[in-house]
Amino acid sequence: MPTTTDAPKVFISYSWNPPQHKERVIELAKRLSNDGVHVILDVWDLAPGQDKHSFMEQTVTNPDIKKVLLICNKSYKDKADGRQGGVGTESLIMSKEVYAKADQTKFIPLVFEADEQGEPCVPTFIHSRIFFDLRETEEYEDNYEQLIRNIFDKPIHARPPLGMRPSYLEVETPSTLPTAHRVAAIKRAFLDERRNAPLLVKQYYNAFLEALKGFEPQPEEFTADNFIELTLNKIEQSKPLRDDFVLFLDTYLDTAPEFDQEALQDFLAELVLYLNAKAIQGFNQDRINSLQFDYLRFFVYELFLYFIAILLKREKFQILAGILNDSFVVIQEQERADARVEDFRVFSSYNATLNKHQNEKFKMNRVSVVGDNINKRASNRYTFDELKQADIILHHLSELEGFIPLASSRRLWRPETAAYNTYTLPIFAKMVSLRYFDKIKVLFNVQTKEELVNLIRTIESDHHVQLWHRSDYYMNREIPLLSRAIDLDKIATLK
Known part of the structure; x- marks a missing residue:
């Protein structure tokens, strides 16, 4: 009183x-x-x-x-x-x-x-x-x-506390991009339970692909003297589009009552077709005509890392497993009857402009110029450590026999960000929890702890896997073996 x-x-x-x-x-x-x-x-x-x-x-x-x-x-x-x-x-x-x-x-x-x-x-x-x-x-x-x-200054309708400004304001999306303002419309549609919300998501995917195609260079632009600079400029110009997609995915996961896995996989399939047609088919790392789409190689690699980091952070393991298990059919233009099947590893391909030509021309002596750029460009929404963790986890998942459709080819996911020392993988460390293991086991395509332990030990006994982990590509910075990243004896021991 x-x-x-x-x-x-x-x-x-x-x-x-x-x-x-x-x-x-x-x-x-x-x-x-x-x-x-x-x-x-x-x-x-x-x-x-x-x-x-x-x-x-x-x-x-x-x-x-x-x-x-x-x-x-x-x-x-x-x-x-x-x-x-x-x-x-x-x-x-x-x-x-x-x-x-x-x-x-x-x-x-x-x-x-x-x-x-x-x-x-x-x-x-x-x-x-x-x-x-x-x-x-x-x-x-x-x-x-x-x-x-x-x-007493205690009104019924008190002013609410000042919150953070909307995250979409942090994304510098030029109004000329086809994706401009679409995320806000998608958010309103889901919050208002409008029937056209799923359609707006599909329209966003289409608009995103159109926006990405808008960065295509003219062949005459690239010369032996300027192709490195032009590639770096294209990479920088496409950053707002990357940030817009990150915002879109965050918003979609926050507001949609159900996630349309099929629509996402259709979008990724179209992205793979575009990537193959422009940056992979007939690639030669020493030909300027091949290098003019190295900005696209970088873009899709970085975008996929953000995509994986978002799903891992939100523990959307079912969605992630569906994407990693998906296959993408690619038909060569000159041999349309001869189809090729790709999986998620198609998003990781060697970037000669950055890792070779820029590195050598400027005597940078960097382990991975691609990794350096991803580190430098990390957004405010997801840290470089989160991207690096996603990168290394993708590498480990590409090792697992039977999980990846094309695992026998031994074309492993190349984790460019692993050029930076990695001491722990928090997501794997949390597998000591039985509840967490029950959620994440879908990524390894196993049902029990024993299945996972046997799978890891079988993989690590493989000669090719051992050679990869001793490779001098990362200047003796070893990517930790799964048996080191995961304490096999402690998996699912805490309830």
Whole structure:
């Protein structure tokens, strides 16, 4: 219960006429006091012999007085407007305060009476002020509560705390991109449960592919003298599109009641077809014509890392397993009858412009210039460590016999970011939890801990896998074997 020293102080200005009105004012003052308000009232605080005008002036202008409650009835209005008696004196003092400080909320009219036309009896100098209606009506209790809340600064409709600005504002998506503003529309559609929301998602995929095609260079642009610079420029120009896709996927996962796996896989299939037609088919790392789409190689590799990092962080392992198990049919343009089947490893291919030509021309002596760029370009939404973890996990999953359709070819996922030392993989470390293992085991295509342990030991006994992990490609920075990244003895031991 507040004391008189910490309770909010209010001064009540009122007319003594008629007598029953004065009694109502005193009853209000008593109730306010019972509710923790320190009320200054003449009948309680004006001592005999004290100058009442001085008392009123000191009270009204006292900064310790939080509120001045003006009890408005017909008598109070008439005396204030006519500057009569004590009310007239108070109104003169208060009007100076009100007009001098037009934005202040210290003076609050409380309406006790209306005139013959039903209009509140409020003095002219505060006529435009918002008032509390305390006439004896059914709304009295609600209005009294609002008054108390006002005095204690506890409104019913309080201003909500200031949050973070919308994440889509962080994405610098040029308005000329076909994807511009589509994410916000998708979010609204799912939140409003509109039937066209899934269609908007498919339209986004199509718009994204069109936007990506918009970065295609003209063959005559690339020369032996400028192809490195132009590749780097294309990579930088495509960054807003990457960030827009990250925002799209985050928004989609946040708002959609169901995730359309088939639509996503169709989108990735189209992306693979475009990648193959432009950057893979007939590739020669020493021909300028082949190198002009190395920006695309970089883009899809980086984009796929973000895609995997998002799903891993959100523990969307079922969606992720579906993508990693998917096959993409690619038909060679010159041999349309001869189809080739690819899997997720198609998104990881050697980038000669960065890792070879730029590295050699500028004597950079870098393990992976691609990895350097991914590190430098890491977004605010997902860290480089999260991308690196996704990269190495993709490498390990590409090792697993029977999991990947083309595992026998031994074309492993090349984790460019592994050029940076990796000491732990948090996602694998969490597999000590039985609950977590039951969720993530779908990635390894196993049902039990024993199946996974046997699978890992079989894979690591393979001569080709051992050679990869001892490769000097990463200058002796070994990618940790799965048996080191995962403590096999502790898998699913904690409930």
